[in-house]
Amino acid sequence: MNRSDPIFHIIALIILVLVFFLIWNFTNLIPDAKGGNTADRAVQDTLSIIYGHLYKMIPICCVVILLSLAVAFFLEEWLPHKSLQYRIIERIIAILASIPSLIYGLLGIYLLVVPADKVSYYQLTIIVSLLVMPYTIQSTQKAIQGVDISVREAVYALGANRWKVITGHVFPHAFPMISGGILTAISRVLATAALIIVVCDWKIPESNSTSSFGFSSSVVVLLLSALSLSVLSSLVAKNVNHINLNGIV
Amino acid sequence: MENKIEISDLKVFYGDVQALNGISLNVYPNEILGIIGPAQSGKTTLLKVINRTLEFNQDISVEGTVKLDGEDINSISDVYGLRRRIGMVLPLPVGLPLSIYDNVAFAPRTAGLRNKAEIDEIVERCLQQAALWDEVKDRLDSLGTKLSGGQQQRLTIARALSHQPEVLCLDEFSIAVDPITTMRIEDVLKTLKNDMTILLVTNLVQQAKRLANRTAFMLNGDLIEIDETDVIFSDNPTQQSTYDYVNGNFG
Numbered sequence: 001m002n003r004s005d006p007i008f009h010i011i012a013l014i015i016l017v018l019v020f021f022l023i024w025n026f027t028n029l030i031p032d033a034k035g036g037n038t039a040d041r042a043v044q045d046t047l048s049i050i051y052g053h054l055y056k057m058i059p060i061c062c063v064v065i066l067l068s069l070a071v072a073f074f075l076e077e078w079l080p081h082k083s084l085q086y087r088i089i090e091r092i093i094a095i096l097a098s099i100p101s102l103i104y105g106l107l108g109i110y111l112l113v114v115p116a117d118k119v120s121y122y123q124l125t126i127i128v129s130l131l132v133m134p135y136t137i138q139s140t141q142k143a144i145q146g147v148d149i150s151v152r153e154a155v156y157a158l159g160a161n162r163w164k165v166i167t168g169h170v171f172p173h174a175f176p177m178i179s180g181g182i183l184t185a186i187s188r189v190l191a192t193a194a195l196i197i198v199v200c201d202w203k204i205p206e207s208n209s210t211s212s213f214g215f216s217s218s219v220v221v222l223l224l225s226a227l228s229l230s231v232l233s234s235l236v237a238k239n240v241n242h243i244n245l246n247g248i249v
Numbered sequence: 250m251e252n253k254i255e256i257s258d259l260k261v262f263y264g265d266v267q268a269l270n271g272i273s274l275n276v277y278p279n280e281i282l283g284i285i286g287p288a289q290s291g292k293t294t295l296l297k298v299i300n301r302t303l304e305f306n307q308d309i310s311v312e313g314t315v316k317l318d319g320e321d322i323n324s325i326s327d328v329y330g331l332r333r334r335i336g337m338v339l340p341l342p343v344g345l346p347l348s349i350y351d352n353v354a355f356a357p358r359t360a361g362l363r364n365k366a367e368i369d370e371i372v373e374r375c376l377q378q379a380a381l382w383d384e385v386k387d388r389l390d391s392l393g394t395k396l397s398g399g400q401q402q403r404l405t406i407a408r409a410l411s412h413q414p415e416v417l418c419l420d421e422f423s424i425a426v427d428p429i430t431t432m433r434i435e436d437v438l439k440t441l442k443n444d445m446t447i448l449l450v451t452n453l454v455q456q457a458k459r460l461a462n463r464t465a466f467m468l469n470g471d472l473i474e475i476d477e478t479d480v481i482f483s484d485n486p487t488q489q490s491t492y493d494y495v496n497g498n499f500g
Contacts, residue, residue: 080307081307081308082307082308148343149305149306150339150341150343151343152302152305153297153302153305153337153339153343154337154339154343154345154405155345156302156305156329156332157300157302157332157335157336157337157409158332158333158355158356158359158408158409158411158412159329159330159332159333159356159359159360159412160329160355160359161329161359164359168345169345169346172346
């Protein structure tokens, strides 16, 4: 590790703490329509909201994944690795990616349970972004770094511009690893959603459930989906070296 | 005679490691300049500086000047155009995930050529120059991966010729090619030098002796000697280390 690296780590940490406090204060300003934070009522509402809004996560996930890919390619292909911006952003992403999804789950409970009937795209986006973006960016960065530099050199030597090299050659070469990272990130989202449901299930009796689909079934479906995606992701990663990218010489 | 390439006091650093220690040399138009030397002598680095592909490596710093036709390559804003003027063949074939035809047509299309008849003509000419046409003319639509290692390398050579470069840099082009095919490509290179300047990096000193008009000997990032090939391979080169290297006493 470079001697100056801890400085960037500290800067990244300070930025993250500041951002966290800003988000914390902002969410506290969201008015509670019920006029209070009555826990049981809130939990009850939250569960129905989670069931009712899971579908919202799909477009959010898509946007967040595309944004993550854009950030990763920007970092790796445009930003000089020795630059201050690269070092700080890389540290921020590394810190966020290393936080266990359990912590994000707790943050999700805070954001969803407290303002129970005010779950907005904004709040869902924060949780999904925190869960998906750091991991996806990091895995995409590794995938891009894994592309042999001779591929870039060979295509650039033919006069191709940066956009053509990235879209036509770097992305196809890195795609198997990128898709593995995306699948793992989505499985983290599903597992965390299951965690939130389990925590809420402890707080209210099943008879009070407003959902026609039971808690246990939801948790099992989410966990099984997460597990399936993890298995798929590991299979993709395992087969990276065996995938013939439509004819790499 | 005006120099095609002028290199002055060229220093290259990979982080803290210096790969080139202030090299100065001139390359004449329409000559084959052989560059020989053991591993880690900076031969490949020198080629990558000339077509500016070295800058993709992180932690690189370059000092000194390299001029192409009198123009500093670092002051050329159209770096993609510069690279089209300088063809590059790497030691191991790096193919594009395309058919044989599209591999060769890639550079002309990138340069904006759309006329199919012209592209057909370029593909055929370049594959013939690379001694590959007879073997692939009936399966131009098949993937590059279907070719053998030697054929893939010749495909890479055809691709490098497709944009009609003014300078062709060959970095150990024959490492994956059999001797018979190597001889055929060498014959092509002797013809090509009428149209372009060729920089030939090779570990096969006899190949430099066969092909090069002049030969440069590099060692540990230094240019030890550059002279007519006959002089370098004679019993009386200027430097003893040159004599020792070409006679196999080391390296």
